[in-house]
Amino acid sequence: MPTMKNAPFTPLHSVADSVYLYVSVQGPHISWLTHALADLGSVTTVAVDENTVGERVAMLHPQCVFLDFSDVDAARAGRIVDLLRRDWPEVLLIGTGRETDTQCTLLALRSGVDDFVFVSASNEAVQSVMQALMVRRLSDREKARGRTIALLGARPGLGVSTLASNLAVSLQEMRNAAQAQPQAANRLAQRLGVVLLDLGLPARDGLLYLGQESSFSFVDGVRNLKRLDQTLLQTALAHHPSGMALLPLPASLAQIKEVSHAESVSLIRRLSDFYDFLITDLGGFSTVDFVAQSVRDAEKVWVVCDQSIGGIVSTSTLLRELRDRGLDTQHFALVLNKYSPSIGLPASDIAARLGIPLGHVIPDRSTPLLIAASKGELISRVARNDPYVTALGGMIRSLGPWPGGTPSPSAGPGIWARYMAQLIGKWKS
Template identity: 40%
Template sequence: MRMDSSYLNTAQPSSGAGNARVVLVTQSSAHAFWLASALGNDAEVIPVANDLALLQSTISAPGMGVVVVDFSSPMTDAAVGLVSELRRIIPSVIIMGAGAAAEPTSMRAALRCGVAEFIDWEATEGEASIVIKQQLQARAQAPAATALALEPETQGFALPLLGARVGMGVTTLATHLAVMLQEMQAHDLSDATRRKQLARPFGASQLPQDDAAHAALLDLGLPARDGLLYLSVAGDFSFVDAVQSMRRLDSTLIDSAFTKHSTGTATLAWPSDLGQLRDVSPSAAASVVSRLKALLKAQVIDLGGMMQADFLAPVLRECGQGWVVCDQSLGGIVSTAQMLKELDAKGVDRRTLKLVLNRFNAQAGLPAKEVAQRLGLDLLHVVPDRTTVLLNAASCGQLLSQTLRGDPYVMGIRSMARTLLGDAMAGDKAAAPPTPSILGQWAKRLRRGE
């Protein structure tokens, strides 16, 4: 049943507001009155119950701006379903979420749906007015934004690490490399920020410190979510959530939804319920990687133990490169050779793959060059066997790079990171990160448990 907006104490929008209208999907008349009061003459609020057919006809009316969906209990589950249907029927609609920050469930549900912004019913009316005006302006400027999107973008790189079987140290290597790439980028930008601060005019305010994610670990190997364990992070927002939120996958979502390591490294892993993996097609996974290349400087993709060539091939083609991680064991070499044959059958160019010989012991096993020859790969890196010190660091809940920065393993990882970044570290110096959105601010507070 539709609530009659004529009962709302809201003046008709002025001509300067462009007769903007906001659809509010809610069961609460109190929320409708509150939002109408917050917007005043800037936009008309049209409250509608959770009725898809009625909502569709309302949205199609002229002058419609954005849709605000109330995720407050007991509407949370229904709101999630409604957003999914709206996106399917009207892909261009701008959807905002609303709820109480005191209800973490509603906030988390809105985040996972990939809403453009989030309104807290317990916030001030001024805050609500600001975020809605921003979305109305974004809708009005959509054609210009589309034109800008066609401009060439500075692309980051994505590096998949393949391991043909569990236990070859791929996850350990991936976590250390992702964090090292993040630290190097953050340090580079920090130096640039300090130089700008020294050169600023007398009396000018301090530049904001850089706290953005420049590198990400995509923890897509098996056993699932081991990378998160090594980094001591939870990772509530999963890779499946990212696939389902492709339309909203931007820097704001990374800042607000992706769990970050203490260094700022973003993480994205499989969900705890591996049954959800059937909802992720290989092409969808490659699309997420492609989108993140436009948003992050570096991605390290842990694919250790993931033997499905149908899944690996599209990701490898999207990345244009890959490191095959293998050790000196007979089982590791045989399994890796079989994996390479399956990738050959899927059309993966073996010239794009390089060998990283992990846990190398010069006193045991085949020499590094012989392993590379048997696998038909170019040998790129040889990583020393440092199993004991790595286990000691992990038992303390830390990476080895945080406890023994001069260890041969860490020095090898640092060399890899420098090679990957190359001249890019001295290239494009990113500007100061934008002020976090209201959605990002509330997501951070939610993660901190405030």
């Protein structure tokens, strides 16, 4: 609705120095908006033409687009709105027009803009509208966004890819069980389930463990960032029989140099708009800057290490480098993998040495894991009573409720509790 001129105002400190695009040819209107946003950034104008607007948005990446509905026909305005909604859904869209032109106001609101302001509105009123929209967009994004779980490993061989693969498939199977329940089916059907970002080294081990092939890689995802939708993700990504999606590194690792760390992180954020869980395997990943940017947005960071001296020293070095980049590693948790009490290095001592809390202990089950792999299967699917799977169940329970309000895996009674008990080998039908 049109904004009241006496709307409460709080300065938009967080968007200072941003770029704003004004689709208008009205000189007085351009002067008005330039003045209204002078202390927040610069206003760039563009003619009322969908092709030109698209080019400018792609070039400038504006914080917000203002569309002047004065003296513009409904068809052209509609094409511009449709273009922005299709290709740049994250960009805020605010309509403007004269207070005396009621048809202009109705056209703007019917077109689907986020809000509308009169060109006679005060600076405070314009900025107040923007702030309200940003707060609402952030709130909606947080509610809709899935959970990102990052598994770090300082060097290859610590078992990160095996753990990530079993975790991702188990979560997907739990979601499948929940989707069979009427109270959750509609809500879960609106989103995709679980995606495993197979970014660890050696490259594409996740695909190998899961018996899948993929011609669509993480780099392809970055290149197609603006085209991502559910249809593309369901057709382009590889899928495990459980329904879990996989997005691996490219077969040629040289392609990684073609995309920036920022673009890679943007892809991870965008995927969380579609999937309930993103499991990011960063085991052995050597680029610390990429790891640092990836884990900043992760809801949970599990640092996987074993009892070897090499593993502990490498993990300590990785954590120090992440701290040097401003990350608070106290929010991380240690997953001590391949644990054997006979070695004489207690899990609590290793956590203290690394300076992070102890999260979970995974027993050394090398032989059962190898047997499962030789069958082309995951241990979580063929040996549900194994201690490895029991420990995996503890990790899953620690994640709490499913995004969107689905009951927690530990909640009961019901199919969730029965499935969880079956997963860890306690339920007998």
